[in-house]
Each structure stands twice: as C-alpha cells, then as structure tokens.
Amino acid sequence: MLRHGFLVAPACVFIFSGCAEMKYYYGHVPEIAPGFLAGYLEAESLPNSLSLVNPPPETRSHAFELDLTIYGASKGFRGTPRWKQAVKDTNLAFPGAAYAFSCALNAPISEQETPHLYMLMRRAMTDAVLSTRSVKEFYKRPPPFVFSMDPTCTPDDEKPLSEISSYPSKHACIGWTWALILAELAPERADMILERGRSFAESRVVCGTHWQSDIDAGFIIGAGVVARLLADSEFREDFNAARIEMASVRANGLFPQHDCNMEKAALSLKLHPSRHNR
Amino acid sequence: MKKPPAILLHRILPALACVLMLSGCAGIQSHARPAPVPDIAAGFPAGYLPPDLLPNSLALLNPPPAEDSPAFALDRKIAAEALTLRGTPRWKLAVEDANLKFPRAAGAFACAVQVRISEKETPRLYTLLRRTMTDAGFSAYSAQNHYKRPRPFIVNREPSCTPDEENFLSQYGSYPSGHTSIGWAWALILAEIAPGRTNEILGRGRAFGESRIICGVHWRSDVNAGFLVGAGVVARLHADPVFQADLEAAKAELAAARAKGIPPLRDCAAERAALSFKLFPDGK
Numbered sequence: 001m002l003r004h005g006f007l008v009a010p011a012c013v014f015i016f017s018g019c020a021e022m023k024y025y026y027g028h029v030p031e032i033a034p035g036f037l038a039g040y041l042e043a044e045s046l047p048n049s050l051s052l053v054n055p056p057p058e059t060r061s062h063a064f065e066l067d068l069t070i071y072g073a074s075k076g077f078r079g080t081p082r083w084k085q086a087v088k089d090t091n092l093a094f095p096g097a098a099y100a101f102s103c104a105l106n107a108p109i110s111e112q113e114t115p116h117l118y119m120l121m122r123r124a125m126t127d128a129v130l131s132t133r134s135v136k137e138f139y140k141r142p143p144p145f146v147f148s149m150d151p152t153c154t155p156d157d158e159k160p161l162s163e164i165s166s167y168p169s170k171h172a173c174i175g176w177t178w179a180l181i182l183a184e185l186a187p188e189r190a191d192m193i194l195e196r197g198r199s200f201a202e203s204r205v206v207c208g209t210h211w212q213s214d215i216d217a218g219f220i221i222g223a224g225v226v227a228r229l230l231a232d233s234e235f236r237e238d239f240n241a242a243r244i245e246m247a248s249v250r251a252n253g254l255f256p257q258h259d260c261n262m263e264k265a266a267l268s269l270k271l272h273p274s275r276h277n278r
Numbered sequence: 279m280k281k282p283p284a285i286l287l288h289r290i291l292p293a294l295a296c297v298l299m300l301s302g303c304a305g306i307q308s309h310a311r312p313a314p315v316p317d318i319a320a321g322f323p324a325g326y327l328p329p330d331l332l333p334n335s336l337a338l339l340n341p342p343p344a345e346d347s348p349a350f351a352l353d354r355k356i357a358a359e360a361l362t363l364r365g366t367p368r369w370k371l372a373v374e375d376a377n378l379k380f381p382r383a384a385g386a387f388a389c390a391v392q393v394r395i396s397e398k399e400t401p402r403l404y405t406l407l408r409r410t411m412t413d414a415g416f417s418a419y420s421a422q423n424h425y426k427r428p429r430p431f432i433v434n435r436e437p438s439c440t441p442d443e444e445n446f447l448s449q450y451g452s453y454p455s456g457h458t459s460i461g462w463a464w465a466l467i468l469a470e471i472a473p474g475r476t477n478e479i480l481g482r483g484r485a486f487g488e489s490r491i492i493c494g495v496h497w498r499s500d501v502n503a504g505f506l507v508g509a510g511v512v513a514r515l516h517a518d519p520v521f522q523a524d525l526e527a528a529k530a531e532l533a534a535a536r537a538k539g540i541p542p543l544r545d546c547a548a549e550r551a552a553l554s555f556k557l558f559p560d561g562k
Contacts, residue, residue: 047480051477054558065352066349069349176509180510183510183513183514184513185517187514187518190513191333191334191338194333195337195338198506216502219509220484223508224466224476224480226466227466227467227470227476227480228469231471232473270340272341
C-alpha cells in the first residue's frame, strides 16, 4: 500500500506539470561554457571543498609513495580493454558522456529516451566540477604524466591538464556524484552503479592523469555535492521527473544503447586486483 | 555475498516486517511522533532496509592493503602519529565519537548543525539518526567479515581510546570502518536537512571518521573505505519511502527547534577547538 501511494503521487505531479517542464528544460538552462549547462547551485551554495579535503601528499611522504606505487601498477593496463575503457571515461561531452553509466543502470540515457535524467546528469556534472575548483586553484599539484613524462590515454588533452592541479580529480567527483544520484534513482541496480562510480574514477589513474589520492578526495567532494543538491528544489523536481522516466523505461523494456559486454570485460580488469597491489 | 550474523538476521527480518506494517501512517503525518521501531539488539533499532538491500561493501571496495605494501606502510605511519595525540583535546573528542549509544550519540553533530538534537526536541530526526546508524553499520559488515583485517590496537599492541571495547571490536574486521560509514551517512543526511550548515556538517563527518584513527581502532585505509560505504548507503536509503518520510519530518522539526533557539547540549567551543587540530596537515 505504501509503495503504491509512493508511485502514484509523483505520477500526478508529472501529469499536471508536464508541459511547463518541457518548456523550461529546453529554453531556460543557459550554457556556462560551450556544451556545459549551468548547474543547480549558486556558487555560494556549493560545499567549500577546500575546507573539506585534506591537503594532497607532499612529494617525499608515505602517501606519495603509495600514489606512485598505484600509478606504477596501472601502467600494466596500457593497450588493454581497461585502458580503452579509461579513454572512453575521459569524455565529459554529451551525448557520449551519458553512456558511462548506461550499462550499470541497465537503461538508455539519452536526450530522446530519458530527457529529464539526461538534463539531471548534465547539470549535476557542472555542480561537481565547480565544487572542485577552489581546491584545484589552491594546490596546483602536478599530475602523474607531468611527474613521470609518460604519455596519457588522451595525448591531445595533456597541455590543458598540465596547467591545472591534479588534486582533486574532477572526473572522480563527477562520477561519484552521478553514481550516488543514479543509485537513488534505480535502487535495484545500486551495487552495479556504485561500483561503476568507483571504476569511472579509477580510469583517471589508468589514464595517467590522476593520482589515487586525487580520486579519494573527489569521492569526498562528490558525496557532499549530492547532499547539497538533494536540498535544492529544482534538482528535486528534475529528479522526480527522472524517476517517472525510469519507471517508463523499465515498463517499456528499454536497454542500454550500446554493447555492455565489452564494458563488463574491460572492468573485470581491476586496478586493485589483490591485496598485493595496494 | 554479504552474510550478517545469523542471530541478528533471525531477529532483524521479523523486526523489519513489523516496521513496514507499523510505519505506514508515519509516511503521511510528517509532524507526528515516530512510529515505534523494534530493537534488533539492546539499544539498537532496526534500520530502514534489510541487510540484503543495502549496498554490498564487499563488491564496492577494493581489498585492504597487504601487510608488506606501501599502502600498509602509510596506514602504520598515520597510526603511529595518532598515538602521540593521547590526552589532547582531539583525542578526547575521539573518545566521545566512539560512543554510539543514544541519547549521547545524538549530540555528535549538534554543534555542526547548531541545534539541539534529542528525542524530546527532534523525535523524528532522533529516530532517523538511530535507524540509519544500523543501516550504515550493516552495510560495512560484508567487507569487514570477508577480510577480517586486524585492528591497529591488535597489531601495534597499544591500548585504544576505549580499552573496555577492545574485545567487542576484535570480533569485527577493521576494513572498512563502520563508525566512518555511520558518521559520513549522518553528515550527508544532515547536510541535506540543514543545507545552511553544509560545510560545518561535512567537516564534522570527516573528523568523526578520523577519530577512529586517533582512537587506534582503525587504519587510515579503513576510514577512506568507510566514506565510500556511507555515501552509498545514503543514496540507497533515499529510495526508501519510510526513510524519506522521516527525512521530511526531520526538516520541519529542525526548523522549529532552530526557531525556538534551543542550543546544543555539548560544549561547542571545546569541540571547535578540538577540531582545529588536523590529523593530515601535510597530506600524509
């Protein structure tokens, strides 16, 4: 009875507000940079990440030794399917970026099939990115490829990446933000989604663009961003609309738009496969 | 697959069935007193979800550091530094944070939220904290039980900040930290309820986890892993309607308590002073 009421209530909201929402979506969310929509939160509402995360490891510390070890182990993945997956995971441009969690969600994520979810991911990505900015500007940590002179998985991005701090990882923050939102949206897929959030972040180490400690800091900030987003009424509206969409996706038996077997095989290669690797 | 202790499982499943039946009305009346929730152990109420619906920490987490690894060397280094804090205000806060018994534990975030959190003043929030503690603790269990990692006070043979609890703690693996999962879950929930205090609350959540390192009962990597588990638990809890109803009611309660200006019971100046000490000043 409880579940019945829970599903019906948002359905009513959706029916009454459907037209207004569509107009809102495609007309009134401005871009803050080419291809990047405005987030939900005002700058002063984002978590103050600089006070939240610890400083990055110093060059001659045990923590840096650990970062170096994990980075060294990750080099064994070059050219493997896991490396190719890491290349895919670098893409934050939509529509391609939405594919990253499609298999974990076991649903298509696209402007056509899940417009509200698509919008939710685009805007939440911006909030996640902006919340890492104060830390990046403060610490200016060199990424692994600058330190080691190794090539990364995306050579064309190396120049811009070398100019900004690798601490904390923006991708890790975005991936964990998405994972936490999607796990709420599709609780029956929570384990797969959360694990994908972690592997999405680890792709940055595989790529040679981030240290493990950059990623750990991204997880902390991403969780904070989602907590703050959940208190935002516009985010909640979009989230509720995305929930209705998911119910329809499930009812219609829609599946991811691309082959998930390749992703599954790639992600079975673990960055931290055994106790000895870490 | 995760397997909670058989005794708890036998008790928790019938208990949860009752919860679902009893709490139907709670989902509608947002200002009402919380519906009764049965205990699964003395002083610990059932969580919102049965253990098999919680995130599986064993699947989510990487394995803990091997004994001869650089990761374990770092864990040991941080543990050794933590030992030097005994008797300091930060250490005393860690002792306080070790206590998960209510009503005392309800005050852990009161200074961060800047409102008294008690059964009397904020009954639904009080219930929310107690029940989510069970969920966040259980979610950590599958990895703890699989890896059975020894805790710092066993490896180092140094007393922890809670000597009386060492026998009890020894039954549970060190990886991941259940307290950290709980503290981070509380922080994320409270930041949603009191967004104006987000930074103070999240900072307190982080420190609550680090208190376990200072106590000598968890390694640094246990605490890092606990942050992942706690966040996953909160995401999954949000899909539960009974949790959502308590969360909404807690928002109203907190606003009312804030309007009344009821101050926290704890010495917030002392807590602030203790928290100004940083365990990782240079990123180690």
